[in-house]
Amino acid sequence: AQSVSQHNHHVILSEAASLELGCNYSYGGTVNLFWYVQYPGQHLQLLLKYFSGDPLVKGIKGFEAEFIKSKFSFNLRKPSVQWSDTAEYFCAVKGAYSGAGSYQLTFGKGTKLSVIP
Amino acid sequence: GAGVSQSPRYKVAKRGQDVALRCDPISGHVSLFWYQQALGQGPEFLTYFQNEAQLDKSGLPSDRFFAERPEGSVSTLKIQRTQQEDSAVYLCASSFLGFRDQPQHFGDGTRLSIL
Numbered sequence: 001a002q003s004v005s006q007h008n009h010h011v012i013l014s015e016a017a018s019l020e021l022g023c024n025y026s027y028g029g030t031v032n033l034f035w036y037v038q039y040p041g042q043h044l045q046l047l048l049k050y051f052s053g054d055p056l057v058k059g060i061k062g063f064e065a066e067f068i069k070s071k072f073s074f075n076l077r078k079p080s081v082q083w084s085d086t087a088e089y090f091c092a093v094k095g096a097y098s099g100a101g102s103y104q105l106t107f108g109k110g111t112k113l114s115v116i117p
Numbered sequence: 118g119a120g121v122s123q124s125p126r127y128k129v130a131k132r133g134q135d136v137a138l139r140c141d142p143i144s145g146h147v148s149l150f151w152y153q154q155a156l157g158q159g160p161e162f163l164t165y166f167q168n169e170a171q172l173d174k175s176g177l178p179s180d181r182f183f184a185e186r187p188e189g190s191v192s193t194l195k196i197q198r199t200q201q202e203d204s205a206v207y208l209c210a211s212s213f214l215g216f217r218d219q220p221q222h223f224g225d226g227t228r229l230s231i232l
Contacts, residue, residue, distance in 0.1 A: 004159070034220065043120075044160075044208070044223040090159050104150060104173070105210075105221060107159030 002027040004091050006108035013081050014116050021076040021111050023091035030096040033074040034105065035065055039087045047089070050074065051096070061085070083117045119143065121224035123209050129230045130199050138194045138227045142211030149192050150221060151184055152208040160208050166192060196229075204231045 007022035025031065035047040048059025055067040065076045074091060089112075092105040122141040130136050142149050148167055152160035153176075162176040168189035177184070181199075186192040196203055206228050210221040 036223075043225045044210075046220045046222075049220055092159075103148065103165055104162035104176070105152075105160070106162070109157070109159045 002093055002095070002106045004093055004106055004108035006089075006091055006111050008111045009109070010112045010114070012114045012116065015083055016080050019076070019078040019081050019085075019113070021089055021091075021113070023074045023076065023108060024072050025074065025091070025093040025106075026072065027093055027095065027106075031093050032096050033065075033067060034092040034094075035059065035063070035074075035076050036090045036092060036107075037087045038090070038110075044090065047076075081113070081115050083115045086113060086115045088112050121209055121211050121222055123207075123224035123227050125227060126225060127228050127230075129232065131232050132199060132201060134199055135195065135197045136199055136229065138196075138207050138229070140192045140194070140209030140211075140224060142190065142192070142209070143222055144190075146211035146213055146222075147189075148212045148214060148219075148221075149186060150210040150212075151192070151194050152210065153178075154206040154208055154226070156205070163194070163207075199229075199231045201231050204229055 003026045005024045033050040036044045037047045038044050048057050050057045050067045058064045063078050067074050088110045090110045091108045094105050124139045151163040154160040164184045165173040166186045181197045183195045206226040208226045210223045212219040212221045
C-alpha cells in the first residue's frame with residue numbers, strides 16, 4: 001500500500017526566510033507526485049506536480065519541488081516566504097499508470113506553515 | 118461557477134440519523150472522487166467514479182457509507198445511521214481522466230458534525 005510521510009507538523013518562519021518541507025513516499029512503482037496548498041477558509045489547490053522528466057518542478061507563487069527517486073522524496077522549497085504563504089501544505093502520491101493506486105491520491109498528514117510578518 | 122461545488126458546506130446531525138452530501142463536479146470531468154478528512158489528518162480516499170460507474174469503493178469505512186453518480190455528473194455520498202466517528206470534512210474532487218496527466222480539482226468540502 002502506498003503511503004506519504006510529511007516530517008513537520010507545524011513550521012513557523014519569519015518573512016523572507018527560506019522554506020523546505022519534507023515529503024517521503026512509499027509506493028512500489030512509478031509515481032506521480034503533487035503538492036497541494038490549502039489557504040485558510042479555502043479549498044485544496046494544486047501547487048505543483050511531477051509526472052516525468054526534469055525532477056526539479058516549478059509551481060505557482062515561486063514554489064519548487066525536487067523529486068529524488070533514490071530517496072523516495074519530493075521536498076517542497078521556496079527561497080523567500082511571504083506572509084501570504086501561511087497555509088497548510090499537503091504532499092500526495094498516486095501510481096503513474098492504470099491499475100491499483102493509479103487514480104486515487106494518497107496524502108500526507110499535512111504541514112501547517114505560519115509566516116510571521 | 119467553474120469549480121467543484123459541494124453542498125451543504127456544514128451539516129450537523131444527531132447520531133443515528135442519515136445524511137446525504139452532494140457534489141457537482143467540473144463540467145465535462147469524467148472522474149469523480151470522494152475523500153474523508155478527519156481533524157489534523159490529510160484527506161483519505163473513499164471511492165472513485167468514472168462517469169456513472171463506481172470503479173473503486175475500497176476506501177468506504179463501512180456498509181453504512183454509500184455513493185452514487187447515476188447520470189455521470191452529480192454525485193451523492195450517503196451515510197446511514199451516523200456515528201460520532203463519522204465527523205469529518207468530506208471532500209469531492211474531479212478530473213478529466215482518473216489517471217495519466219490529469220490533476221484532481223477539489224471542492225470546499227462538507228464539514229459533518231455528529232452529535
